[in-house]
Amino acid sequence: MSAYQSKVADSDGWRHYSAAEDEIWSTLLETQLAMLAGRACDEFIHCLTALDLPPERVPQLAEVNEKLAAESGWQLTAVDGMTSFDDFFTMLGDCCFPAATFIRTREDLEFVSQPDIFHEVFGHGPLLMHPSYAAFSQTIGKTGVGQTAAFQKALAAVYWYTCETGALQDASGQNRLYGASTISSPKEILHASSGQQAELRPFSIPDMVLNSYRIDELTKTYYQAPSLAYLATVSQLELASGIDEALSSAKKVGSSLLENV
Numbered sequence: 001m002s003a004y005q006s007k008v009a010d011s012d013g014w015r016h017y018s019a020a021e022d023e024i025w026s027t028l029l030e031t032q033l034a035m036l037a038g039r040a041c042d043e044f045i046h047c048l049t050a051l052d053l054p055p056e057r058v059p060q061l062a063e064v065n066e067k068l069a070a071e072s073g074w075q076l077t078a079v080d081g082m083t084s085f086d087d088f089f090t091m092l093g094d095c096c097f098p099a100a101t102f103i104r105t106r107e108d109l110e111f112v113s114q115p116d117i118f119h120e121v122f123g124h125g126p127l128l129m130h131p132s133y134a135a136f137s138q139t140i141g142k143t144g145v146g147q148t149a150a151f152q153k154a155l156a157a158v159y160w161y162t163c164e165t166g167a168l169q170d171a172s173g174q175n176r177l178y179g180a181s182t183i184s185s186p187k188e189i190l191h192a193s194s195g196q197q198a199e200l201r202p203f204s205i206p207d208m209v210l211n212s213y214r215i216d217e218l219t220k221t222y223y224q225a226p227s228l229a230y231l232a233t234v235s236q237l238e239l240a241s242g243i244d245e246a247l248s249s250a251k252k253v254g255s256s257l258l259e260n261v
Contacts, residue, residue: 090140113216123180205242
């Protein structure tokens with residue numbers, strides 16, 4: 001069970017954060033802003049500027065949603081803890097992003113093993129304003145609705161290696177990061193951009209499914225898309241075909257080798 005507790009909104013829909021929690025937000029924001037240049041993709045930086053997050057306090061989801069709605073129609077929806085795959089994919093398919101409302105403690109400042117509001121708002125919020133990322137996120141959701149547990153677990157791996165820890169090649173051929181878990185973590189963004197501690201692989205849906213991962217550890221493998229725009233070209237059929245290929249391959253060699261599913 002998580003040691004973190006969700007923030008409950010008052011009768012006016014406002015979630016109250018302490019001065020200490022606001023200070024953690026400010027520290028994280030200042031730290032990550034200093035790390036973006038030469039690491040995060042240009043699209044993320046542009047959208048983050050447009051989102052205009054408050055530097056001195058934790059923002060309210062309603063503030064963020066007002067800007068998201070104007071750009072892409074997406075909304076951050078508060079959830080209490082981790083959601084089921086059914087709920088997660090249904091929400092993404094409806095352009096609703098399930099968002100945690102607590103903020104990490106200072107002990108977890110550099111790397112938190114579960115999503116907090118900084119991860120949701122700073123990590124996911126900016127690119128949910130971008131048409132390519134927003135379209136891909138919705139495609140992921142629509143692909144997962146009504147599928148088997150094994151298929152959904154495999155699709156969650158694809159989501160992890162793209163929206164959470166994804167990388168891309170920019171116009172000059174440089175590797176840049178766009179994944180929310182990576183960009184919102186001081187420790188992870190340095191790990192991902194070191195070029196020594198982590199492996200970079202080309203975008204491959206079957207390989208993502210077959211490559212085990214842990215959300216409570218630094219990522220060992222990053223998958224590089226040709227561009228952010230490329231994500232919008234990935235169809236439900238391509239996702240489903242890639243997952244089916246991986247599941248079929250796993251059955252041939254023995255399902256015990258497939259930790260993700």
